[in-house]
Amino acid sequence: MNDNNTELLIDAFANTLEIEKNMVNDHLEYQGIPQWDSITHMILISEIENTFHIEIDADDVLEMNSFQKTKEILSKYNL
Amino acid sequence: MGLLKQMADNDHLNFLDVVTGNTFSLEEMFFAIPEIGALDKHLVFLYLDNKIESTAIYLSFLGTGHSTVLLSNGLDISLKESLEAEYTPSAIFDQTRPAIHGYEQNVLKNSWSTTTLFIGYHSPTRVHPNCKVLLSTSGTTGSPKFVKLSESNLLENAKSICAYLPITREDITPLNLPLFYSYGLSVLHTNAISGGTMVCGLPDILQKDFWNLMDKHGFTSIAGVPFIYEMLNRIGFLKKQYPSLRYISQAGGNLSHNIKEKFNHYCLQNKMDFYVMYGQTEASARISYVPPESLESKITSIGIPIKNGKLSLDPETGELLYSGPNVFGGYSEKKQDLSNWEDIEVLRTGDLAKMDEDGFYFIIGRLKRFVKIFGNRVNLDEIERFLKTTLDIGLVACIGIEDQFILVSHCENQVDDTEIKKALFEKFKIHQTSVKVQLLNEMPLTSNGKVDYKKITADKD
Numbered sequence: 001m002n003d004n005n006t007e008l009l010i011d012a013f014a015n016t017l018e019i020e021k022n023m024v025n026d027h028l029e030y031q032g033i034p035q036w037d038s039i040t041h042m043i044l045i046s047e048i049e050n051t052f053h054i055e056i057d058a059d060d061v062l063e064m065n066s067f068q069k070t071k072e073i074l075s076k077y078n079l
Numbered sequence: 080m081g082l083l084k085q086m087a088d089n090d091h092l093n094f095l096d097v098v099t100g101n102t103f104s105l106e107e108m109f110f111a112i113p114e115i116g117a118l119d120k121h122l123v124f125l126y127l128d129n130k131i132e133s134t135a136i137y138l139s140f141l142g143t144g145h146s147t148v149l150l151s152n153g154l155d156i157s158l159k160e161s162l163e164a165e166y167t168p169s170a171i172f173d174q175t176r177p178a179i180h181g182y183e184q185n186v187l188k189n190s191w192s193t194t195t196l197f198i199g200y201h202s203p204t205r206v207h208p209n210c211k212v213l214l215s216t217s218g219t220t221g222s223p224k225f226v227k228l229s230e231s232n233l234l235e236n237a238k239s240i241c242a243y244l245p246i247t248r249e250d251i252t253p254l255n256l257p258l259f260y261s262y263g264l265s266v267l268h269t270n271a272i273s274g275g276t277m278v279c280g281l282p283d284i285l286q287k288d289f290w291n292l293m294d295k296h297g298f299t300s301i302a303g304v305p306f307i308y309e310m311l312n313r314i315g316f317l318k319k320q321y322p323s324l325r326y327i328s329q330a331g332g333n334l335s336h337n338i339k340e341k342f343n344h345y346c347l348q349n350k351m352d353f354y355v356m357y358g359q360t361e362a363s364a365r366i367s368y369v370p371p372e373s374l375e376s377k378i379t380s381i382g383i384p385i386k387n388g389k390l391s392l393d394p395e396t397g398e399l400l401y402s403g404p405n406v407f408g409g410y411s412e413k414k415q416d417l418s419n420w421e422d423i424e425v426l427r428t429g430d431l432a433k434m435d436e437d438g439f440y441f442i443i444g445r446l447k448r449f450v451k452i453f454g455n456r457v458n459l460d461e462i463e464r465f466l467k468t469t470l471d472i473g474l475v476a477c478i479g480i481e482d483q484f485i486l487v488s489h490c491e492n493q494v495d496d497t498e499i500k501k502a503l504f505e506k507f508k509i510h511q512t513s514v515k516v517q518l519l520n521e522m523p524l525t526s527n528g529k530v531d532y533k534k535i536t537a538d539k540d
Binding site: 016018030031034038039040041042043045057058059061062063065 | 153283284285286287290306309310313314315318453504510511
């Protein structure tokens with residue numbers, strides 16, 4: 001994932017989870033903070049879809065359970 | 080005969096902890112509860128999560144004379160403290176706090192776990208003998224408004240539900256809904272009475288581990304609110320097969336028509352039953368259900384009343400009315416309210432409904448101004464009052480749009496959208512994407528000077 005896209009992804013996380021950008025790092029995990037719960041996860045998925053104009057596969061919705069994992073998976077989508 | 084006795088009579092009942100893989104009998108679940116004070120009925124706050132200890136603590140208190148308030152242990156500490164200041168419980172179970180001011184630590188033990196109960200030896204809050212369980216009307220905002228339920232309410236409702244759900248002694252039932260939520264509590268009660276294995280300690284359905292555990296243990300049912308069904312739909316549930324699954328149930332608000340149809344078709348194809356149900360915390364959970372064989376033809380219906388329950392319509396307003404042995408004993412908004420119990424003959428649901436020629440009921444609108452956002456009940460009047468006082472907005476109108484978002488309309492140039500969204504998130508935990516704000520030149524008013532909600536809704540697009 002290039003720097004520009006990484007930056008966009010950080011924005012998507014920070015906006016959806018309503019957290020500071022510097023909290024969006026490789027240690028950030030689903031349910032690791034109160035803000036990242038099932039509701040915000042679903043919102044996050046659609047925010048990422050809108051940001052990059054992609055459709056995320058059903059199976060990947062469960063796989064994207066950390067910021068790091070999300071970056072890895074998004075590389076499948078040529079980002 | 081009490082709720083716990085009914086569970087004890089079920090010789091197939093056992094509790095599986097997926098965290099450790101251990102299985103316990105009902106007897107083994109009980110923690111020995113120490114004497115709390117001279118009274119045999121004290122007010123106890125239980126802050127619960129999905130772990131087996133929470134289920135065990137709840138069941139342990141069910142065997143005492145005490146009255147328990149069931150709350151989420153994820154509530155903000157400030158909300159917990161303000162609830163405790165209002166109600167002064169004699170004992171508190173909360174695994175998230177190492178100490179609570181004014182309370183002493185007591186060790187609770189059973190054969191497999193040790194935990195802490197905080198006991199305060201201040202003068203106890205008076206609680207009416209009928210109050211057994213109190214549930215919050217809003218799980219996340221820590222609203223001090225509680226629904227008062229008796230043991231008989233809970234037991235009668237469980238028996239009525241058992242009369243239509245195909246629960247068997249061989250069932251493996253995941254307790255995937257929280258116990259502080261009336262639907263989740265009813266899943267525990269009904270299955271503990273008529274089912275087999277209760278599965279505790281589950282991760283949520285967005286964790287891959289939930290699905291691994293489903294494969295491993297062979298869950299026989301899943302219970303979900305509309306948001307859970309939306310997630311199941313999104314994560315590809317309908318593209319796979321689950322041989323162990325016999326039925327799924329849905330309650331807690333209106334599931335959108337197209338998703339309901341998808342699940343119904345899936346269930347018909349896979350020989351599973353899909354139970355669409357309707358209820359309120361004020362009815363200990365359940366009021367009506369749609370028999371699965373009728374769902375296809377009554378897809379938008381809330382169904383027929385549960386056993387021993389009666390539905391009718393207010394002849395003047397069309398409001399849906401319910402009566403039955405599961406109707407609560409009134410609300411509690413402050414400590415003093417706990418000492419009385421109202422015998423409520425008729426529960427006014429706040430929903431407007433009609434009945435078809437087959438006796439099936441359909442919701443056509445709401446009398447009370449409530450919306451459900453992600454399964455949380457939100458009182459629109461309360462939000463308006465809050466916005467008026469905290470942001471100094473003169474006229475503000477909040478409208479729920481299809482249980483999807485709240486439309487906030489106002490005429491104050493100096494108040495910006497983010498300020499409103501931020502305030503609603505902080506106070507009510509309503510996510511910003513569930514709020515839309517529009518600035519109007521002028522607030523539409525009815526002839527008697529009240530906000531014209533119909534006009535705002537009509538002008539929306």
